[in-house]
Amino acid sequence: MPHPLADAATARSTLVTMWEIRRFEEAVDDLFARGLMHGTMHLSIGQEASPTGVCLALRETDAITSTHRGHGHCIAKGADLVRMMAELLAKETGYCRGRGGSMHIADVETNNLGANGIVAGGIPIAAGAALAYKLRGEDRVVACFFGDGAVNEGAFHEAVNLAAIWHLPVVFICENNKYGMSFSTEKSMLVHHVAEKAAGYGIPGVTVDGNDVPAVYEAMETAVARARAGEGPTLLENVTYRWKGHSKSDKNLYRTRDEISEWQEKDPIPHFEAQAIEAGLLTAEDVAAVRDEVVATLRAAVREANSAPDADPSDLLDSVFAQA
């Protein structure tokens, strides 16, 4: 809830979140490369400021919907790293008991309504959850994450319009990392900013530096306040960049090394470390301590997840339908 630079404790926990996202994905990348992890992975390395800033502006009772690139969203909303890792390692103790994997991970306890393998699939769902909260008179907001590619799907337009005309308590967060797989936003739309699309629905559209946690937080806080006040949705565009390929099959032919390294220099994590140090909230030693601490956390998480029992095929048929 507080501003990331409100006090030393918040600055520290903000930094921990960002490093946990980074190190979790590096661990996943490594496990995959060593053949110890199945499937494919969509890493959000370079984008950590967006989920971190967004979720800081939420209460525990607020919900999120997430995407195929959702590890960061899940962690920032408070998921347990061991259960996340266990899911990706196909364990019975994973969040989805090995059924969902990275692309379908959800942590209902932290009001994470789920990742989604379908581009834009979560956007109408977010509007629907917000409708439920509004109908029941609950003071809860939904933060709906999606990429720039998703705004070209019909689902985006239909959902944003519904949320707008019904004044739903939802914030639509476009993580604009410049590419939908290989197709750049320069090619996929004729407006410069995704946020400009908000005008078509009569709602505010805001573009911020998505690598700057305070900027993301401040824009999100305004949008959340508007949603809580019953004034309806906002379209927030966090401009950021993914360092890694789209997934494991990406040969990276559609962008240059220069472009990638230019963005690597805008790494959101050291950027925030510098802000916290400059604000006098953290020292260089604090920052180093956080880095070490998170390395140890992840090492322990992988170890613990690995030692859990494998997901078991024997009761698959029973888990298709919910029991009445």
Next chain:
Amino acid sequence: MTDQTRVITYAEAIREAIGQAMDADDRVFMLGEDIGVYGGAFGVSGDLYGRFGGERIRDTPISELGIVGAAVGAALAGMRPIVEIQFSDFTNQAMDQIVNQAAKIHFMLGGAANVPLVLRAPLGSGTGAAAQHSQSLEAWFAHVPGLKVVMPATAEDAKGLLLAAIDDPNPVIVLEHKLLYRTSGPVAEEAFRTPLGTTAVRRQGRDVTVVATGIMVSRALEAAEVLAEQGIDISVVDPRTLTPLDAGPILDDVSTTGRALLVQEAPGHVGYTAELAARIAESPALYRLLAPIKRLSGLDVPIPYAPQLERSVVPQVADIVEAAQTLVKES
């Protein structure tokens, strides 16, 4: 193998077919997500973008309904579009254009117009992509009057059936199995056609007729080797186009062996093998059966992520072996 026949992959065979069709006919063009410089999510389009340029290898935003709809319109206006949908699961986004528009326009207009559209999409499990990227939805399309449905099981068929699909004046859904893209086989270099509606008998046997589609064809052929060692000789029959279905060779083979084992990756309930079982039961082949018709399908479960769960949901070679043994024992 003729002189111009080489061993190439299933993906290469598809690319070659598209390239040859585009060389031969200016009306043919391709549209889909990441088919340009990326080369396609499964590498199928490869260098086509370099050869034909962005007008004809048309990279699109993530907009399946728009893409298929644009292809329907272009086809109606005299072009021959080939749409690539990244995973067949995402045809869901475009279902109105496929089912309500493409499939029906010729009929609704009293035959005054055609929609010569090809929609290619990978189906099936085995890659750990989980429930929203691993489905086998062929029965959905096969159930819609006006759509032709193709499931190539070999590199040769991937090429020949695709070229036939491009020639066809109707919308044709070509469902390619993800695990087959990197498999290879002999394919002729020339632009040959494999007519839609012609069943292939992949192996002739005495004891059991195994009818298999998609990836299950190669699994059935592997099972045949194992069964042969046990003295069980199976036929493997591949309809390769689900609509139109050439049932003749299936019924003939079942009449010879007296046993039918129908294998598919898709869930069994209301699946395509139910149609095949009904065709057999409605024909004189019924009177030749020595045992009840047997179906072997995927479980009625979404495809799970964990590899051990994923494998357990769809038929494997050992399951086919066991089902064939059971059929022989039962009779």
